[in-house]
Amino acid sequence: MTKNPALKLLACASRYKFKIFFAIIFMLMSSGLNVLPPWLFKTVVDDVLISRDIFMLNVICVALIIIFAAKAFTTYWQKFLMSEAGQSVVMDLRIELYDHMQRMSLKKIYASRVGELMSRVTNDVAVLQNLVSGTFIDMSFNFMTFVGMFGFIIYINWRLTCLIILVLPAIAYLLSYASKKLRRAGHSVQEHLADIAATAQEAFSAIRVVRAFATEDEELERFRIANLENYRALLRSVSIQGILAGVIEVFLICALAVVFWFGGQSVIDGKLTPGELISFIGYIAFMVQPIRSVMNQMGTLQNGLAAAERIFGMLEVPIESENKSESESLESKSESVTRKIHGNIEFQNVSFYYESGQDVLRNINLKIRSGEKIAIVGQTGSGKSTLVDLIPRFYEASSGRILIDGIDVREYNLKNLRRQIGIVPQECVLMKGTLAFNIAYGLEDVDFSRIVEACEIADIREFIESLPEKYETLTGERGVTLSGGQRQRIAIARAIIRDPGILILDEATSSLDLAVERQVQKALDRAMTGRTSLIIAHRLTTVREADRILVLKDGNFVEEGTHEDLMAAGGLYADLYKMQLS
Numbered sequence: 001m002t003k004n005p006a007l008k009l010l011a012c013a014s015r016y017k018f019k020i021f022f023a024i025i026f027m028l029m030s031s032g033l034n035v036l037p038p039w040l041f042k043t044v045v046d047d048v049l050i051s052r053d054i055f056m057l058n059v060i061c062v063a064l065i066i067i068f069a070a071k072a073f074t075t076y077w078q079k080f081l082m083s084e085a086g087q088s089v090v091m092d093l094r095i096e097l098y099d100h101m102q103r104m105s106l107k108k109i110y111a112s113r114v115g116e117l118m119s120r121v122t123n124d125v126a127v128l129q130n131l132v133s134g135t136f137i138d139m140s141f142n143f144m145t146f147v148g149m150f151g152f153i154i155y156i157n158w159r160l161t162c163l164i165i166l167v168l169p170a171i172a173y174l175l176s177y178a179s180k181k182l183r184r185a186g187h188s189v190q191e192h193l194a195d196i197a198a199t200a201q202e203a204f205s206a207i208r209v210v211r212a213f214a215t216e217d218e219e220l221e222r223f224r225i226a227n228l229e230n231y232r233a234l235l236r237s238v239s240i241q242g243i244l245a246g247v248i249e250v251f252l253i254c255a256l257a258v259v260f261w262f263g264g265q266s267v268i269d270g271k272l273t274p275g276e277l278i279s280f281i282g283y284i285a286f287m288v289q290p291i292r293s294v295m296n297q298m299g300t301l302q303n304g305l306a307a308a309e310r311i312f313g314m315l316e317v318p319i320e321s322e323n324k325s326e327s328e329s330l331e332s333k334s335e336s337v338t339r340k341i342h343g344n345i346e347f348q349n350v351s352f353y354y355e356s357g358q359d360v361l362r363n364i365n366l367k368i369r370s371g372e373k374i375a376i377v378g379q380t381g382s383g384k385s386t387l388v389d390l391i392p393r394f395y396e397a398s399s400g401r402i403l404i405d406g407i408d409v410r411e412y413n414l415k416n417l418r419r420q421i422g423i424v425p426q427e428c429v430l431m432k433g434t435l436a437f438n439i440a441y442g443l444e445d446v447d448f449s450r451i452v453e454a455c456e457i458a459d460i461r462e463f464i465e466s467l468p469e470k471y472e473t474l475t476g477e478r479g480v481t482l483s484g485g486q487r488q489r490i491a492i493a494r495a496i497i498r499d500p501g502i503l504i505l506d507e508a509t510s511s512l513d514l515a516v517e518r519q520v521q522k523a524l525d526r527a528m529t530g531r532t533s534l535i536i537a538h539r540l541t542t543v544r545e546a547d548r549i550l551v552l553k554d555g556n557f558v559e560e561g562t563h564e565d566l567m568a569a570g571g572l573y574a575d576l577y578k579m580q581l582s
Helices: 005-034 036-049 054-103 106-110 114-156 158-165 168-205 207-212 216-268 274-315 384-389 414-419 435-439 448-457 461-465 484-496 514-528 563-569 572-581
Strands: 345-353 359-368 373-378 399-404 421-424 502-506 532-536 548-553 556-561
Touching: 005 036, 005 054, 005 114, 005 274, 036 054, 036 114, 036 274, 054 114, 054 274, 114 158, 114 168, 114 274, 158 216, 168 216, 168 274, 216 274, 359 384, 359 556, 373 384, 373 572, 384 502, 384 532, 414 421, 421 484, 421 514, 435 448, 435 484, 448 461, 448 484, 448 514, 484 514, 502 514, 548 563, 548 572, 556 563, 556 572, 563 572
Parallel strands: 373 532, 373 548, 421 502, 502 532
Antiparallel strands: 345 359, 345 399, 548 556
């Protein structure tokens, strides 16, 4: 868990120090004006009511108007400036958090629930926003007001003030004890909110599965349980906060009663004027309000700090490195390679594992020539997708090296590397937007003719131009308005518009029926022309024309050759092929 979230927030706020400086000036002025009215009570009693001074009465009435008008002016500016600075900090944090989460390693992202990640950007930031835009401002103002009033009661009568001071250690202990309880409760609330978001996101993402298996009631029960846990955590926080406020208020009232008794004795003995006693008690009464306000806001404060801890904790998760510092030869390089990729690939003793002792790939050695068409086949879980994911550095090899055109992939500029590798996945996910936007996704100022050319190669141009809005047709979220075959051809167009040196087809046709698969396969054959192509396929009939077929088993290659060679060898590939045909 990250340390000192309050200090980290202050560090983030340092770029807005001038706004905060002037906000504090106005806050000091406002709190100073706020402590004057009880002092006027003394003047009213001693100089107006007892002395019957009409002039002082007029002065006090005018003074009250001026004080509260000035207080309204300074309060507005201190709240506006502090809110502007606070909201700016939250906006910066939200953008930084979103950017950071996008750049985390896929290993970390896949290990997390999407709903939990989204909760950091939405729920946690919203709680923090509530803290900096309201709670922090009010608590700062109440603290300054309390300090100002405390100074006045010392000035009026330090002996009576000592009676109040006796109560402060008990209040400080209660605040410290309750703060720890409230912080833990705040963490619990935020975690359960994340669970609610994750549960809902999973259900709606898999809504077809939920409907198909008629599990609406089961999903509702999961959601109800998540809500119930959040409800209980909230009640714990409210209970702690309520008990704390009540206990402290009783302490303060007891102190006020003692002050009233001793102060009354002093007035009777002539050691204190009636106005001074009334003013003193007025300050005590006014001081109760800031304390009560702080008690009421303590839960919000701790929830906000808990949210800040979760946000800063996420920001401390390592992101993808541009270069891997483990290699001494890479550390000396000042700039990453940005050269054009031709497509020669070499694996040198490459191994990969997700966790210690769970090898996925073991000592892979492989050379692929530029323009060669390579198929990688094997049973489920043999490591096919992981192998090709190492090329664009979605994962880092645990040991060994991967070279592209003779250069370690870790030396390439990461964005430049990935923009020269086209990937057509098994399930094409389209972003919400137009077809043109999705085809040219990630490219700036792309010429429209390139979009048309890519669609021609992907055999999707005729379909798009038959639509009323043509390339400006909206796809709908995740491309739900298109068929599977249409989405795959859009994915092909999106991959080849970049003119990649390397093309990776990861089960690109496995989710399609045979008729659509043949149409898409023709588009893929055109897309692979002149490019180094790596094809992962379960349907072995789609890889018969590959230059080489590599058979992967238990993280290593066990067979290599053309379709005819492997069928003649009668090994694992031949068994898999015959099994599919049967």
